[in-house]
Amino acid sequence: MSKILVAFFSATGTTEAVAKKLAKAVDGDIFEILPVVPYTVADLDWKNPNSRTSLEMKDKSSRPPIVGRVEDITKYDTLFIGFPVWWYVAPTVINSFLESYDLTDKTVIPFATSGSSDMGKTNEELLPSCPDSILKEGKRFSPDVTVEELKAWAEALTSLGE
Numbered sequence: 001m002s003k004i005l006v007a008f009f010s011a012t013g014t015t016e017a018v019a020k021k022l023a024k025a026v027d028g029d030i031f032e033i034l035p036v037v038p039y040t041v042a043d044l045d046w047k048n049p050n051s052r053t054s055l056e057m058k059d060k061s062s063r064p065p066i067v068g069r070v071e072d073i074t075k076y077d078t079l080f081i082g083f084p085v086w087w088y089v090a091p092t093v094i095n096s097f098l099e100s101y102d103l104t105d106k107t108v109i110p111f112a113t114s115g116s117s118d119m120g121k122t123n124e125e126l127l128p129s130c131p132d133s134i135l136k137e138g139k140r141f142s143p144d145v146t147v148e149e150l151k152a153w154a155e156a157l158t159s160l161g162e
Contacts, residue, residue, distance in 0.1 A: 010032070077107065088119075
């Protein structure tokens with residue numbers, strides 16, 4: 001039986017709610033990815049080209065520092081990584097998280113929330129941050145996704161159903 005971690009970054013609480021349901025669905029541990037400097041409403045204003053998120057997302061090398069660490073990443077075989085979709089990719093704070101660990105041979109599965117955007121080029125942008133892992137194609141979920149729907153999705157991608 002594999003040990004599962006559900007790690008997530010949530011700017012407004014939507015991704016957090018889905019992550020908690022997913023952790024329940026897969027019987028996994030949960031870890032919140034927190035930036036050292038929390039995002040304000042002004043930071044999240046995607047219509048403002050000078051907002052923090054706009055500037056970070058324009059700079060592919062941006063790596064916002066994060067608070068804390070997963071105590072023992074070696075005990076996990078599978079990591080579900082959750083985030084809101086920003087500019088059709090994961091926020092760069094997700095790259096910060098992934099690059100903080102040796103994820104060699106671990107399965108990394110992104111999941112996201114968004115009002116309307118799909119996963120876009122998420123995997124293409126995340127792959128350099130976890131080059132020796134098995135990066136599976138992720139999926140966007142609406143906030144009202146059920147635990148049962150998440151479990152079925154996770155089982156299709158992992159050995160949970162065995």
